Amino acid sequence: MPKAKNNFIPYKAIRFPREEMLRRSREFYQLMDRRRTVRDFSDKPVPLEIIEQIILAASSAPSGANKQPWTFCVVSDPELKRRIREAAEKEEYENYHGRMSEEWLADLEPFGTDWHKPFLETAPYLIVVFKKAYDLADGVKKKNYYVNESVGLATGFLLAAIHNAGLASLTHTPSPMNFLQEILGRPENERPFLLIPVGYPAEDARVPDINRKELGDVMVVYERGREGVRE
């Protein structure tokens, strides 16, 4: 046995009968398919305990060499939220008034977005996801691997956990967003990755009438002798 495997522990697999696997897969899909990006938030408070569990779920994602190269900053301080909104709106104003191409603006039409970002103050929490370009252990740089992939995976887990808890989220990408590093006083090895307002949706929240692609548009099956054909 390779030396590194000496301290391995047994994997406790979760197993279900075939019928239950199918039922659980369907139910999980049905749950996930109800997730929508929401831009109208209620200001109703959310217990921090729930956010803690959500972040534990996010942080269970796989990562390159298990470096877990992420920090989730949970912001509820109204003054910090105000400063983040102010800085984000300043950049977004420039984006919507010249920095984004005509094609990009046209692609965003259906979503009704503009430079105003009131949700950055309304939502009870802003989760700011930082990626660690490298680790700093007592001032010594340690390498991280596949940082974007790792943090993308953790953020996917995060959005699923938020939805599973009955909360709404918005994956917001102010650009550029280095102001987050400054406002939140993050160390130099951390770079902002995504800004995610979290809370209850407003009672009258509305979302664009858009569709998800069909299975046949996103899945290609390669079985022996019948490449690309779906049952």
Ligand code: IYR
């Ligand atoms: N960052 C801008 C613009 C924007 C871009 C894409 I691509 C979106 O899917 C949504 C918005 C904003 O947050 O408004």
